[in-house]
Amino acid sequence: MSAGGSSRTTSAGRLSVLVGALSVPAFVGVWELIARSRIVNAVLFPPPSTVAVAVLDWIHSGQFFGDLSASLFRVTAGFLIGTAGGIMLGVLTGRFRLVSSLLSPLFHILRPIPPIAFVPIVILWFGLSEAGKLFLVVWGVFFTVWLATHIGVQKVDRGLIRAAQMLGTPRRQMLTEIILLGALPYIVVGLRTAVSISFYTLVAAELAGAFAGIVYRIEIAQQNMQTGQVMGGLAALGLLSFIADRSFAAIAERAVWWR
Amino acid sequence: MVALMQTPLRPTPPLRLVDAPPQPSSAAQEAIIRVDDLSIVFDVPRGEVIAVDRVSLAVLPGEFVSLVGPSGCGKSTLLNAMAGLERPFEGEVKVAGEPMVAPRPDIGMVFQQPHLFPWKSVRRNIAHGPRALGKSKTEALRIADDLIDMIGLTRFANAYPHTLSGGMQQRVAIARALANQPRVLLMDEPFGALDAQTRAVMQDNLLELRDRINATIVFVTHDIDEAILLSDRVLIMSAGPGRILRDLSVALPRPRSSAILTDPAYLALKRDCLDLIRTEGRKAFEQMEAAT
Ligand SMILES: Nc1ncnc2c1ncn2[C@@H]1O[C@H](COP(=O)(O)OP(=O)(O)OP(=O)(O)O)[C@@H](O)[C@H]1O
Ligand SMILES: [Mg+2]
Numbered sequence: 001m002s003a004g005g006s007s008r009t010t011s012a013g014r015l016s017v018l019v020g021a022l023s024v025p026a027f028v029g030v031w032e033l034i035a036r037s038r039i040v041n042a043v044l045f046p047p048p049s050t051v052a053v054a055v056l057d058w059i060h061s062g063q064f065f066g067d068l069s070a071s072l073f074r075v076t077a078g079f080l081i082g083t084a085g086g087i088m089l090g091v092l093t094g095r096f097r098l099v100s101s102l103l104s105p106l107f108h109i110l111r112p113i114p115p116i117a118f119v120p121i122v123i124l125w126f127g128l129s130e131a132g133k134l135f136l137v138v139w140g141v142f143f144t145v146w147l148a149t150h151i152g153v154q155k156v157d158r159g160l161i162r163a164a165q166m167l168g169t170p171r172r173q174m175l176t177e178i179i180l181l182g183a184l185p186y187i188v189v190g191l192r193t194a195v196s197i198s199f200y201t202l203v204a205a206e207l208a209g210a211f212a213g214i215v216y217r218i219e220i221a222q223q224n225m226q227t228g229q230v231m232g233g234l235a236a237l238g239l240l241s242f243i244a245d246r247s248f249a250a251i252a253e254r255a256v257w258w259r
Numbered sequence: 260m261v262a263l264m265q266t267p268l269r270p271t272p273p274l275r276l277v278d279a280p281p282q283p284s285s286a287a288q289e290a291i292i293r294v295d296d297l298s299i300v301f302d303v304p305r306g307e308v309i310a311v312d313r314v315s316l317a318v319l320p321g322e323f324v325s326l327v328g329p330s331g332c333g334k335s336t337l338l339n340a341m342a343g344l345e346r347p348f349e350g351e352v353k354v355a356g357e358p359m360v361a362p363r364p365d366i367g368m369v370f371q372q373p374h375l376f377p378w379k380s381v382r383r384n385i386a387h388g389p390r391a392l393g394k395s396k397t398e399a400l401r402i403a404d405d406l407i408d409m410i411g412l413t414r415f416a417n418a419y420p421h422t423l424s425g426g427m428q429q430r431v432a433i434a435r436a437l438a439n440q441p442r443v444l445l446m447d448e449p450f451g452a453l454d455a456q457t458r459a460v461m462q463d464n465l466l467e468l469r470d471r472i473n474a475t476i477v478f479v480t481h482d483i484d485e486a487i488l489l490s491d492r493v494l495i496m497s498a499g500p501g502r503i504l505r506d507l508s509v510a511l512p513r514p515r516s517s518a519i520l521t522d523p524a525y526l527a528l529k530r531d532c533l534d535l536i537r538t539e540g541r542k543a544f545e546q547m548e549a550a551t
Binding site (some may be wrong): 167 | 388
């Protein structure tokens with residue numbers, strides 16, 4: 001009986017793997033059929049084959065890699081700068097009462113403002129320059145990482161700190177090792193959120209006006225009624241942030257190496 | 260209250276557990292730990308808590324002294340003050356002649372929880388102290404390896420703390436504290452979280468260890484057996500606010516092992532000790548009742 005049960009579970013498992021593998025192709029197939037059946041407007045709702053052609057054109061024209069690298073640069077640089085700043089200030093506000101009194105109220109007021117709301121002022125300050133786009137991504141990432149670090153630092157086991165003090169740990173090593181690693185599990189959670197935030201601020205930054213970038217290309221295609229290109233851009237953006245999230249998850253699992 | 264502390268409870272019975280003779284001033288001068296009229300007060304939302312109330316004591320170099328008392332009586336607070344982790348509200352703590360204002364590496368501490376650095380292997384946990392004090396990496400790891408052999412965890416040198424049992428973790432914590440070769444080792448219920456068997460083994464280990472290292476040890480416990488087995492002197496504290504009620508010398512011969520736990524003389528000692536705690540505890544309780 002148990003053998004029958006287990007074989008049934010296995011076959012159910014196999015079935016769900018099969019269905020899972022078919023999920024996307026089935027969706028694409030149905031979409032193709034509907035689009036070709038002229039139930040819908042093919043200009044607004046082009047079939048996947050049209051989207052694929054648009055993507056191939058995009059790649060062949062050489063613009064794709066320019067757009068990809070522009071977007072990747074903004075996301076990566078913004079993420080790294082925002083993360084570095086967030087961790088540094090999070091350790092300081094989490095550890096030092098005075099720094100926290102000075103900065104935390106300010107940060108708590110600024111943090112809830114959606115970064116997209118800063119687009120108009122960023123355009124006033126930076127025009128359409130690259131700095132303005134970086135600013136938006138950094139802004140979004142910074143507050144998330146700062147808060148996660150701040151909380152993480154405050155939750156570091158007091159016992160660990162005392163043990164380190166008893167062993168003569170110098171002040172600097174206390175911050176850079178005991179406090180930072182003690183808070184790392186919290187920081188990593190903050191960083192994962194920051195990955196998706198960096199993509200969503202990227203969208204705002206490129207919509208605000210740019211000269212290259214995946215979202216910029218989507219917007220141009222929309223203005224030219226190239227719906228296939230719009231959808232190709234969306235797919236590329238989705239794929240990109242999916243890969244970023246997954247690789248970050250893999251890194252995060254190893255980041256807290258002692259668990 | 261001061262009068263109460265000085266009144267002997269009863270004539271000293273012919274037991275080998277005796278009130279410590281008042282220390283002559285010359286001995287008091289060579290004491291390695293001196294606590295003078297120490298009070299420690301904590302601010303809490305509803306006022307203040309007196310955790311330690313005018314405690315004075317002295318520990319001689321090489322002595323093993325236990326602090327025994329009910330939960331919440333201020334044992335940890337007193338120990339933390341000796342470690343420089345807690346500042347005096349009144350009075351003073353001096354170790355090796357220097358007032359304690361901050362932790363010092365010549366004073367080691369083993370906490371009730373092991374508090375090992377979870378991101379470091381056993382070896383690197385133990386090497387942390389020597390490294391922090393500026394020893395070379397090779398030197399620090401050599402010290403660590405020696406200590407790992409001593410605590411019998413050679414096979415686990417590269418293991419991470421969470422893969423070890425509670426007893427093993429606590430042995431690592433002890434080794435880590437010893438790595439800086441402290442003159443004073445403070446131990447706050449180091450075996451409190453262990454099961455009875457592991458605990459007995461750890462007590463034997465500590466007795467053995469003590470002969471090899473040259474440290475003065477102050478040991479907090481609320482286990483009377485443990486205190487008598489390990490110590491030269493047992494200080495019995497009242498229920499909070501913490502005061503020292505009695506200062507008893509344990510005149511049992513050394514080397515000791517847990518075999519003495521069944522010795523009739525030992526049992527007599529223990530009974531006497533428990534009576535003392537019960538009587539004093541009741542007194543303190545009645546005093547508290549009267550005060551409110
Ligand atoms: N950081 C703190 N803030 C406020 N009150 C404290 C603090 N630390 C200790 N206390 C109080 O001081 C008193 C003594 O605490 P302490 O931890 O020294 O007791 P203990 O004798 O070690 O108890 P146990 O045997 O349970 O460990 C208790 O009433 C406790 O509530
Ligand atoms: Mg305690």
